[in-house]
Amino acid sequence: MAHYAVMAIGADRPGILAAVTGALYGAGANLEDVSSTILRGHFASMLVVEAPEGLAREGLEAALREAVASLDVSVMVREAEAAGPPSQATHTLVAYAPDRPGIVARLSGLLAGKGVNVTDVSCRMVSEDRPVYTLVAELDVPAGVDPDALGADLRALGGELGVDLTFGPVEVETL
Amino acid sequence: MAVRPVVRYPDSVLKRPAARAGRVDDALRRLARDLVDTMRAGPATVGLAAPQVGEGVRAFCLDVSGHPRAGASHGLVVLFDPEVVESGDQEVLREGCLSVPDLTANVHRAGWIVLQGLAPDGGRSVYRMEGFEARAAQHEVDHLDGLLILDRIRSAADLFPRKTYR
Numbered sequence: 001m002a003h004y005a006v007m008a009i010g011a012d013r014p015g016i017l018a019a020v021t022g023a024l025y026g027a028g029a030n031l032e033d034v035s036s037t038i039l040r041g042h043f044a045s046m047l048v049v050e051a052p053e054g055l056a057r058e059g060l061e062a063a064l065r066e067a068v069a070s071l072d073v074s075v076m077v078r079e080a081e082a083a084g085p086p087s088q089a090t091h092t093l094v095a096y097a098p099d100r101p102g103i104v105a106r107l108s109g110l111l112a113g114k115g116v117n118v119t120d121v122s123c124r125m126v127s128e129d130r131p132v133y134t135l136v137a138e139l140d141v142p143a144g145v146d147p148d149a150l151g152a153d154l155r156a157l158g159g160e161l162g163v164d165l166t167f168g169p170v171e172v173e174t175l
Numbered sequence: 176m177a178v179r180p181v182v183r184y185p186d187s188v189l190k191r192p193a194a195r196a197g198r199v200d201d202a203l204r205r206l207a208r209d210l211v212d213t214m215r216a217g218p219a220t221v222g223l224a225a226p227q228v229g230e231g232v233r234a235f236c237l238d239v240s241g242h243p244r245a246g247a248s249h250g251l252v253v254l255f256d257p258e259v260v261e262s263g264d265q266e267v268l269r270e271g272c273l274s275v276p277d278l279t280a281n282v283h284r285a286g287w288i289v290l291q292g293l294a295p296d297g298g299r300s301v302y303r304m305e306g307f308e309a310r311a312a313q314h315e316v317d318h319l320d321g322l323l324i325l326d327r328i329r330s331a332a333d334l335f336p337r338k339t340y341r
Binding site for chain 1 (some may be wrong): 219220221222244262269270272273279281294307310314315335337
């Protein structure tokens with residue numbers, strides 16, 4: 001079965017998700033994972049769908065464009081590999097600082113350099129008068145990376161950037 | 176000793192309120208032994224409720240002793256018709272469940288409870304539990320009410336996928 005990744009973004013208003021998923025349902029596509037949120041007034045949706053035999057990428061994209069034509073939403077469809085298991089988050093990183101360029105780039109650059117996968121991340125700029133930047137990320141720290149050393153490196157970089165930062169393991173208790 | 180398969184959602188027994196035990200007979204005592212055997216044999220878990228082995232009856236076992244999160248605890252607890260009669264203090268912890276193995280969720284629960292029910296010998300037992308033991312007991316009582324960790328989610332940020340147990 002073919003899989004497609006669908007991205008839709010537009011100025012937030014009610015009905016965008018209904019239009020997108022309605023068109024996908026009408027095309028016979030089955031939703032798998034979906035993540036949507038509002039980013040400073042823009043509704044952004046990402047969906048991975050399983051497509052029925054014979055549904056071409058171009059045809060699906062055209063159907064979606066038609067469905068959202070009246071909503072001023074941009075849509076893109078790309079082919080996606082069949083979904084693997086979700087990446088396992090082992091640690092959480094929270095960082096915040098007065099807003100300035102480069103916080104995310106520097107922190108994620110350090111993580112990428114060590115082979116640490118970011119499995120989920122959400123950043124927000126809050127307080128317009130004295131802007132504060134916040135980052136909350138879930139990380140998959142591979143077995144070969146010492147979490148204590150990684151935490152020390154992150155704190156050192158945080159000190160250099162003037163970022164307040166906490167890093168620790170995801171704790172799950174099976175009951 | 177009988178280790179039973181642990182049932183998973185969407186098995187309907189997990190979503191039905193379980194029936195009261197009423198009085199504890201030999202069949203229920205056998206069920207309790209199976210619950211303890213299954214709990215001890217499975218992957219790291221500290222409690223098991225009867226619906227999780229396919230039995231819609233109000234019974235559970237738990238044992239948090241030896242768990243790194245546990246403070247003082249009562250060791251092995253087996254209870255029929257348990258009821259939380261007092262509770263207080265809210266805490267949040269990310270919980271997993273053998274019956275919903277692919278998800279974890281941040282769950283708010285009382286930090287302490289008073290729990291009463293019937294012991295395997297048929298007598299009335301009352302426990303005051305705190306912290307991790309109180310949390311585990313509330314998770315098991317939820318199973319007896321047909322509630323899963325998914326029913327305890329309060330915000331979109333409270334649900335997480337996971338690959339498997341470790």
